[in-house]
Structure formats: C-alpha cells, structure tokens
Amino acid sequence: MIEISGLAKKFKVENPKKLSEQDKKDPRLAGRFFHSVKDVSLRCEKGQVLGLLGPNGAGKTTTLRLLSTALHPDAGSIMIGDTDVVNDPVSARKKIGFLSGSTGLYGRLTGRENIAYFGRLNGMSEEDIDARIQMLGETLDMLSFLDRRCETFSTGMKQKTSIARAVVHSPDVVVLDEPTTGLDIMAAKTVIDFIRDLKSQMIPVIFSTHHLEEVTELCDSVTVIDHGETTFDGSLEQFKALSGDGLHASFMASLKQGVK
Numbered sequence: 621m622i623e624i625s626g627l628a629k630k631f632k633v634e635n636p637k638k639l640s641e642q643d644k645k646d647p648r649l650a651g652r653f654f655h656s657v658k659d660v661s662l663r664c665e666k667g668q669v670l671g672l673l674g675p676n677g678a679g680k681t682t683t684l685r686l687l688s689t690a691l692h693p694d695a696g697s698i699m700i701g702d703t704d705v706v707n708d709p710v711s712a713r714k715k716i717g718f719l720s721g722s723t724g725l726y727g728r729l730t731g732r733e734n735i736a737y738f739g740r741l742n743g744m745s746e747e748d749i750d751a752r753i754q755m756l757g758e759t760l761d762m763l764s765f766l767d768r769r770c771e772t773f774s775t776g777m778k779q780k781t782s783i784a785r786a787v788v789h790s791p792d793v794v795v796l797d798e799p800t801t802g803l804d805i806m807a808a809k810t811v812i813d814f815i816r817d818l819k820s821q822m823i824p825v826i827f828s829t830h831h832l833e834e835v836t837e838l839c840d841s842v843t844v845i846d847h848g849e850t851t852f853d854g855s856l857e858q859f860k861a862l863s864g865d866g867l868h869a870s871f872m873a874s875l876k877q878g879v880k
C-alpha cells in the first residue's frame with residue numbers, strides 16, 4: 621500500500637525572468653519560490669493501479685519524484701507499507717521501481733548492459749540478473765534488440781529498456797511517469813500489458829498519463845492534481861460518476877469542483 625498525505629514542495633526561482641509565461645501567471649509563484657506541489661494526498665492499495673491525471677504543470681512529475689525519493693518534500697508524509705519514505709529513503713528506494721521521464725540510458729552500452737548495471741547497483745547476483753533480464757526481455761518484447769547499443773534504439777526501444785531497468789530488482793511498488801508518451805501503438809500496448817501483468821502479481825502501480833483511455837483500461841483508482849493540489853482521489857467508478865458524459869467531462873469536473 622502507498623499512502624501520500626499533505627505533500628508539499630517548493631523550488632527557489634533563481635531567475636524569475638526565465639519562468640514560462642504560464643508559470644509567471646501561476647498563483648503558486650510566491651516571491652522567490654514556486655510552490656509546485658502544495659497539498660497532494662493519494663492512496664494506492666496492494667494490487668491496484670492508480671492513474672495520476674492533471675493538466676500540464678499541475679505537479680504530477682514533482683509528486684512522483686518525491687515518491688521515488690529523488691526529491692525531499694517540505695511537508696507531508698509518504699508511506700510504502702510500513703516504510704517511511706521521507707525519513708528512511710534508503711530502505712524505501714529498494715522497494716520502488718521508478719521510471720522518470722528524463723533518465724537517460726548509457727548510449728555506448730547495450731540494453732542488456734544498461735539493465736544489468738542497475739541490477740548490480742541493487743546488489744543482485746549475476747545469475748539473478750541474467751534470469752530477470754530474460755524474463756523482462758520476453759514480457760516487454762525486447763529480445764531482438766537487447767544486445768544492441770542503446771544509441772541505435774528507437775524511442776520505443778529506449779522506453780522499454782528504461783522500464784526493464786526500473787524494475788530489474790523486483791520492486792514492491794512501481795511508479796511510472798508518463799510511460800507511454802511518444803510511443804507508437806504497438807510499443808504503448810506492450811507497456812500497457814506490462815502494467816497489467818504487474819497488477820496480476822499484486823504489485824501496486826502509480827502512473828501519470830494524459831491518455832484517458834489508459835485510465836479506463838487499467839486503473840482501479842484515479843487521482844487528479846490541479847495547481848499542485850489533489851482535487852480528486854477515488855475509485856475509477858467514483859471518477860466516472862463525476863459526470864455522465866464520459867471521462868473527459870469527469871476530468872473537467874474534477875478540476876472545477878475541487879472534489880476531495
């Protein structure tokens with residue numbers, strides 16, 4: 621189970637002139653600080669898939685980076701089971717598989733070498749790494765290109781390799797930041813099937829997306845973040861019930877109504 625409550629994170633704005641026009645007008649900008657995440661709470665039970673939705677700049681990536689220990693929050697708590705992520709990030713990191721939108725692969729290493737390197741960082745034996753890569757290679761349909769250098773990879777090949785790398789150590793929970801963005805239909809389907817497979821193993825998954833059809837297909841619960849605050853956190857059924865007019869209308873309603 622993953623439980624986040626009252627999460628907040630602000631960034632010091634070094635050069636206000638460099639802010640985007642959207643950020644300059646954003647009420648989260650206060651003096652020299654931009655309060656990217658102001659009050660985010662969510663809950664994802666064992667074996668559930670949670671879809672994190674929100675407009676551009678809402679604070680989804682910042683929330684997921686806080687959850688994955690890449691950032692330290694200013695306020696709030698994050699629990700994975702009985703592990704306190706904020707106060708014990710080293711233990712928490714072993715439990716989390718995190719796909720960030722920005723992690724690069726080592727271009728001169730093969731896909732297999734990139735994944736194996738992370739396995740070693742996580743203290744896995746060579747035997748376990750080999751077996752795990754074989755399994756992930758099959759599930760993510762990567763066997764045909766695993767032994768090529770990553771610098772030759774397509775976007776889809778890179779994303780599959782990044783996902784395999786994120787979960788090589790068999791984490792208890794998986795956190796994916798926009799895992800299907802930029803992928804073609806076949807690669808996106810493989811990633812969706814992979815998330816479904818994690819769910820069947822009772823591994824909770826939190827992923828951010830702008831694709832509402834992925835939410836219908838995969839999610840048990842939905843959290844909407846708007847301007848750094850949770851405006852909806854509930855089951856897919858409750859989310860659908862926000863409007864009788866489809867998921868897009870539910871999303872719009874979740875922003876307007878500020879339903880908690």
Ligand SMILES: Nc1ncnc2c1ncn2[C@@H]1O[C@H](COP(=O)(O)OP(=O)(O)OP(=O)(O)O)[C@@H](O)[C@H]1O
Binds near residue numbers: 678
């Ligand atoms: N290091 C930083 N310094 C200053 N502002 C930041 C920093 N990181 C993020 N922000 C701002 O915080 C806000 C939230 O950003 P974040 O990337 O979390 O949004 P998002 O919901 O993931 O957006 P998108 O859907 O576009 O990926 C944005 O306005 C962004 O410009």
